[in-house]
Amino acid sequence: MRKPVVGVGLLAAGLAIFPLLSPSAFAYDLAIRVIINAIVVVGLNLLFGYTGQISLGHAGFIGLGTYASAVLTTHFSWPPVAALLAGAVGTGFLAFVIARPILSLRGHHLAMATLGMGIIIAIVLNNEMQYTGGSDGMPVPAFGIGSLILSGDRNWYGLVSLLVLIVVWGATNLVNSPAGRALQAIHGSEVAARVAGIDVTGVKIKVFVLSAVVASVMGSVEAHYLEFATPSSAGFVRSIILMTMVIVGGMASVAGSLVGAALLTLLPQALSQVEGGETIVFGSILILTMIFMPSGLIPTIRDRLVGGRL
Amino acid sequence: MNALEVIGVSKQFGGVAAVDDLSFAVRRGSIYSIIGPNGAGKTTVINLLSGIYRPSAGSIRMMGEAVSGQSTDKLARLGLSRTFQNLQICMNMDAISNVMIGGHVRLDSGFLPALLHLPRIRRHDAELREEARALMAFTGLSQYHAAQASQMPYGALKRLEIARSLAARPKLLLLDEPAAGLNHVETDEIRALIEQIAATGVTVVLVEHDMKLVMQVSTRILVLDYGRKLAEGRPEEVRSDPRVLTAYLGAAA
Numbered sequence: 001m002r003k004p005v006v007g008v009g010l011l012a013a014g015l016a017i018f019p020l021l022s023p024s025a026f027a028y029d030l031a032i033r034v035i036i037n038a039i040v041v042v043g044l045n046l047l048f049g050y051t052g053q054i055s056l057g058h059a060g061f062i063g064l065g066t067y068a069s070a071v072l073t074t075h076f077s078w079p080p081v082a083a084l085l086a087g088a089v090g091t092g093f094l095a096f097v098i099a100r101p102i103l104s105l106r107g108h109h110l111a112m113a114t115l116g117m118g119i120i121i122a123i124v125l126n127n128e129m130q131y132t133g134g135s136d137g138m139p140v141p142a143f144g145i146g147s148l149i150l151s152g153d154r155n156w157y158g159l160v161s162l163l164v165l166i167v168v169w170g171a172t173n174l175v176n177s178p179a180g181r182a183l184q185a186i187h188g189s190e191v192a193a194r195v196a197g198i199d200v201t202g203v204k205i206k207v208f209v210l211s212a213v214v215a216s217v218m219g220s221v222e223a224h225y226l227e228f229a230t231p232s233s234a235g236f237v238r239s240i241i242l243m244t245m246v247i248v249g250g251m252a253s254v255a256g257s258l259v260g261a262a263l264l265t266l267l268p269q270a271l272s273q274v275e276g277g278e279t280i281v282f283g284s285i286l287i288l289t290m291i292f293m294p295s296g297l298i299p300t301i302r303d304r305l306v307g308g309r310l
Numbered sequence: 311m312n313a314l315e316v317i318g319v320s321k322q323f324g325g326v327a328a329v330d331d332l333s334f335a336v337r338r339g340s341i342y343s344i345i346g347p348n349g350a351g352k353t354t355v356i357n358l359l360s361g362i363y364r365p366s367a368g369s370i371r372m373m374g375e376a377v378s379g380q381s382t383d384k385l386a387r388l389g390l391s392r393t394f395q396n397l398q399i400c401m402n403m404d405a406i407s408n409v410m411i412g413g414h415v416r417l418d419s420g421f422l423p424a425l426l427h428l429p430r431i432r433r434h435d436a437e438l439r440e441e442a443r444a445l446m447a448f449t450g451l452s453q454y455h456a457a458q459a460s461q462m463p464y465g466a467l468k469r470l471e472i473a474r475s476l477a478a479r480p481k482l483l484l485l486d487e488p489a490a491g492l493n494h495v496e497t498d499e500i501r502a503l504i505e506q507i508a509a510t511g512v513t514v515v516l517v518e519h520d521m522k523l524v525m526q527v528s529t530r531i532l533v534l535d536y537g538r539k540l541a542e543g544r545p546e547e548v549r550s551d552p553r554v555l556t557a558y559l560g561a562a563a
Contacts, residue, residue, distance in 0.1 A: 173426065177419075178438075181410060182414060182419055184403050185414075188399070188403055188408075189398040189400050191382075191394070192399070193411070194361075194381070194382035194386070195360060195398070196415070197386030206421050252402065
């Protein structure tokens with residue numbers, strides 16, 4: 001069994017070193033965006049990579065968190081923490097209610113159902129103009145507890161770093177436990193999982209709710225960080241990018257989630273120098289990764305390193 | 311004392327009766343074989359017993375408890391485990407994890423204690439890993455300790471399924487064609503394994519085409535034909551039953 005402490009320790013060291021390189025405001029901004037995406041992707045990897053349940057609507061859950069924070073703080077003067085928690089509980093409840101019918105579907109049907117769910121959420125956010133500002137989006141107040149306002153790149157970096165450490169630690173513990181083995185067993189063979197006494201439906205619901213709540217919380221965090229909410233952050237394209245992050249980084253790999261999120265957040269930035277050709281280069285990199293590393297970056301590298309076992 | 315009682319069970323698929331008014335009882339600690347020509351309904355019976363199918367009629371009692379219509383995972387918690395004719399191995403996992411899945415019912419599999427990495431979880435999991443290692447040795451899979459399931463040959467995967475079922479410490483074990491596709495040497499190993507399992511007090515229900523194996527290990531044999539009971543009895547009774555000879559074994563037997 002892999003030691004969760006080692007991975008979390010390495011990540012903590014990496015996160016601690018970054019500010020010592022005296023990064024620019026731009027670099028801080030990128031790092032914070034990478035980490036926010038990474039946390040959502042770790043949650044999505046539990047559902048998709050480990051349990052094998054596809055979700056093409058995960059950005060919808062981000063959107064629910066984003067707008068719970070935006071609307072409750074702006075229109076109802078809720079404190080940001082209360083709005084964040086309300087968003088998380090609300091999203092968790094919604095995920096719980098729709099999980100049973102949705103997760104009894106498989107393959108293409110599950111993909112269609114989650115796709116529909118994400119699109120419905122995006123439509124609602126776009127149409128409830130009086131609360132959300134529609135497609136123009138809406139401003140979101142700064143994050144704070146009482147009179148203590150969180151501001152500045154370093155502080156935001158500190159907060160999301162802490163969050164990613166907690167999520168990676170929890171996720172690594174989970175996947176190395178009997179519950180995590182149950183997730184992978186469902187991916188491998190549902191009927192074998194049932195015969196082993198695994199409550200397949202119950203476990204699927206739990207991991208769906210967990211990943212939805214993680215997405216919602218990060219939606220709230222993102223809204224306060226950007227101090228703006230826009231429906232595109234909850235849209236279909238983002239759901240696809242999140243899935244791509246899981247696949248490129250590596251299915252059933254917590255470390256892969258981090259690498260996938262970093263790569264797909266940073267690559268478009270790095271390629272913006274390539275005038276006009278960035279989408280082509282970006283697409284080519286993804287296609288080549290999938291051709292030569294079909295199980296994703298981290299699992300492929302790990303297998304090469306371990307190599308030759310049996 | 312019966313480990314299993316099947317009373318008037320039928321299973322219809324559309325208008326077709328795959329199993330028709332079937333009754334039999336399996337004594338605790340015995341090896342009970344179900345044989346019959348292809349399409350006789352053997353696997354349907356196993357699927358009914360393990361909750362994959364619900365019976366259209368009739369009732370099933372396990373260890374004296376009515377269990378018909380119970381879900382597969384609930385039956386597992388009551389002490390039933392099985393293997394599959396067409397393998398159900400988690401190819402995305404390593405071999406020992408596949409065995410450890412079998413021990414799922416005996417562990418705390420809650421999300422919260424797992425997320426928090428409670429020492430209790432780690433300790434029980436380490437114990438299960440040791441037990442899985444021992445079960446792999448018991449089923450002759452020691453050389454595959456570090457293997458991915460996807461790297462293992464067919465015969466080894468058959469035994470991996472048996473190891474996984476044993477990790478559940480079942481009271482009743484259903485083996486669906488454990489020797490199918492195996493050569494003579496491997497079949498002999500499976501026979502020895504089944505006898506060893508039964509010797510530990512586990513009741514075994516065996517569906518198998520290999521007549522030599524069935525005649526050697528079985529305490530009693532049920533012969534199915536078109537979903538109905540054709541004959542039932544000790545191996546020597548079944549072997550000499552004229553109905554079985556004509557309908558199934560043929561003149562050569």
